[in-house]
Amino acid sequence: MYKISLNGLDGSGKTTQYKLLKDRFPYGYFSNDIGYYNIFPNLRGDDFFKWWFLDSKLEEFCDTIYRGIKYRDDEAIKKEKQLIINDKGVFTFDCRILANFLMRGYNNLDIYNQINMSKKKYGINSENLSLFLNIDDTTKLNERLRQRNDSKINSYDDYYHNYQIVLNDVTKKMIKKSNIQIINAVDDINNVFNKIIDSIINKNQKFIFISGVSESGKSTASEYLTHLLPNSVHVKMRDILNEMYLSSGSNLEKHLWMKEQEKNDSYRFWYDFILLTSSSHYDNEFIVLDTLYGIDAIKSIYRILKNNVNLIYIEASYHNRVYREYMKLKENRSITIDEVADMVEKKDRNKQKFGLLNLKKLSIYNNELVIDDNSSYTPFTYIVNNDGNVGDFKNQLSEISDDIKSKEVKVKCIKRT
Ligand SMILES: Nc1ncnc2c1ncn2[C@@H]1O[C@H](COP(=O)(O)OP(=O)(O)O)[C@@H](O)[C@H]1O
Numbered sequence: 001m002y003k004i005s006l007n008g009l010d011g012s013g014k015t016t017q018y019k020l021l022k023d024r025f026p027y028g029y030f031s032n033d034i035g036y037y038n039i040f041p042n043l044r045g046d047d048f049f050k051w052w053f054l055d056s057k058l059e060e061f062c063d064t065i066y067r068g069i070k071y072r073d074d075e076a077i078k079k080e081k082q083l084i085i086n087d088k089g090v091f092t093f094d095c096r097i098l099a100n101f102l103m104r105g106y107n108n109l110d111i112y113n114q115i116n117m118s119k120k121k122y123g124i125n126s127e128n129l130s131l132f133l134n135i136d137d138t139t140k141l142n143e144r145l146r147q148r149n150d151s152k153i154n155s156y157d158d159y160y161h162n163y164q165i166v167l168n169d170v171t172k173k174m175i176k177k178s179n180i181q182i183i184n185a186v187d188d189i190n191n192v193f194n195k196i197i198d199s200i201i202n203k204n205q206k207f208i209f210i211s212g213v214s215e216s217g218k219s220t221a222s223e224y225l226t227h228l229l230p231n232s233v234h235v236k237m238r239d240i241l242n243e244m245y246l247s248s249g250s251n252l253e254k255h256l257w258m259k260e261q262e263k264n265d266s267y268r269f270w271y272d273f274i275l276l277t278s279s280s281h282y283d284n285e286f287i288v289l290d291t292l293y294g295i296d297a298i299k300s301i302y303r304i305l306k307n308n309v310n311l312i313y314i315e316a317s318y319h320n321r322v323y324r325e326y327m328k329l330k331e332n333r334s335i336t337i338d339e340v341a342d343m344v345e346k347k348d349r350n351k352q353k354f355g356l357l358n359l360k361k362l363s364i365y366n367n368e369l370v371i372d373d374n375s376s377y378t379p380f381t382y383i384v385n386n387d388g389n390v391g392d393f394k395n396q397l398s399e400i401s402d403d404i405k406s407k408e409v410k411v412k413c414i415k416r417t
C-alpha cells in the first residue's frame with residue numbers, strides 16, 4: 001500500500017489537484033475529508049469558528065483531529081486499494097494545531113507533546129509521500145481564496161487573518177524538520193499537476209524486467225534473482241495488467257484494450273503500470289518482473305524510471321528450449337516433441353511481433369533507449385545464455401545481480417536544513 005498526501009495552506013490548490021488525481025488514477029482510493037466522520041461538535045458558523053479557534057481544549061482538539069484521521073485511515077484499509085490519496089495530510093493538521101494553539105498563548109513544547117500523545121493513541125503516522133504545495137507569496141494565496149468565493153464572512157475575520165500569518169510561519173519551520181517534498185505551486189494548474197505526477201514514482205525502488213524467447217528459463221531466472229536480491233519480490237506482469245484492465249471497466253477484450261492504451265499514450269499506460277506495481281509492493285527494494293516483450297514498453301518504462309530499471313534477456317537455443325519443455329510437460333501428460341516444437345514456435349512468433357529480438361540490442365543514448373545495431377552506445381540489456389547447465393545459468397544471474405546492487409544509487413529523501 002502506498003499512501004500519498006497533499007499538503008499546503010488554504011488556497012494552495014490541494015483540492016484542485018486532488019480532483020485531477022482522482023480522474024487520473026481510477027484504481028486509487030481517494031479518502032474523505034475527516035469531517036465526514038462526524039468527529040466535530042454539531043455547531044454552525046460563528047459557533048463552530050469559536051469552538052475551533054477559542055473554546056476547544058488542546059487535548060480535546062488534538063483528540064478530535066487525530067481520531068478523524070484514524071477513521072480516514074481505517075476506511076482506506078477497508079477499501080483494499082493499493083494507492084491511497086489524501087487531500088490534507090497529517091503534516092497539514094499538525095501545522096494547523098500548532099498555529100491554532102500558539103495563537104491562544106500555549107507554548108510550543110506543550111502543543112507538540114499533546115500532538116504526539118494523541119497521534120500515538122490513534123497510531124497516526126505520516127503518509128509514505130507527503131507533498132507540500134508551496135506558495136511563497138501570500139498575496140497570491142489570498143487572491144486565490146477570494147476567487148474560490150467561499151471565504152465565509154463572519155465576525156472573526158481579523159482573527160482568521162492573523163491565524164493565517166502564524167500558520168504560514170509555523171509551516172515554514174515544520175517543513176525544515178520533516179521529509180515533506182516541496183512542489184512549487186505558483187504555476188499553471190496543469191504544470192503543478194505534472195510536477196506532482198513526476199514526484200509520485202518511488203525513487204528508492206529498482207525494477208528488474210525479465211525477457212526472452214519462449215521456454216528460455218525466465219521464470220527460473222526471476223525466482224533465482226528474487227532469492228539473490230535483498231528485500232525483493234517477484235511480480236508477474238500479467239497480474240498487474242489484469243488489475244489495470246479490470247479497474248478500467250473497458251468493454252474491449254484485454255489484449256485489444258492493452259493495444260489501444262499503448263497506442264494512445266504509451267508513457268501514461270506504463271506509468272500507471274509502474275505506479276500500481278510500486279504501490280502494491282511499496283516496502284520492497286527490488287521488484288523482479290516477468291515477462292516483458294515490447295520495445296515500446298521498455299522505452300516508456302526507461303523514461304519513467306531511468307537508472308532504476310534494468311532489463312535481463314534470457315536466451316537459449318531452439319533445440320534446448322523445445323527439449324526442456326518436452327521433458328517437463330511429458331511428466332504430466334502425453335505429448336510428442338513435435339507438438340511441443342509447434343507450441344514454442346507459435347509463442348516465439350507472437351512475442352516477436354512486439355519487437356522481442358530488438359530488446360537485446362538496446363543501448364542508452366541521450367537519456368533514451370535506442371535500438372543499437374552496431375553496439376555504438378552504452379548497452380542497456382543484460383544478456384544471459386541458458387544453453388549450459390543450471391549452475392552456469394545461476395552464475396551469470398549472480399554476476400548480474402551483483403552488478404545491479406553495486407550500481408544502486410539511493411536517492412533517499414533529503415532533509416532540508
Ligand atoms: N495553480 C493554480 N493557479 C491559479 N489558481 C489556482 C491554482 N490552483 C488552484 N487554483 C484556484 O485557487 C482556489 C483555491 O484552490 P483549492 O484547490 O481549493 O485550494 P486548497 O484546497 O488548497 O485550499 C480555487 O479557486 C482554485 O480554482
Ligand SMILES: [Mg+2]
Nearest residue numbers: 014015016087
Ligand atoms: Mg481544499
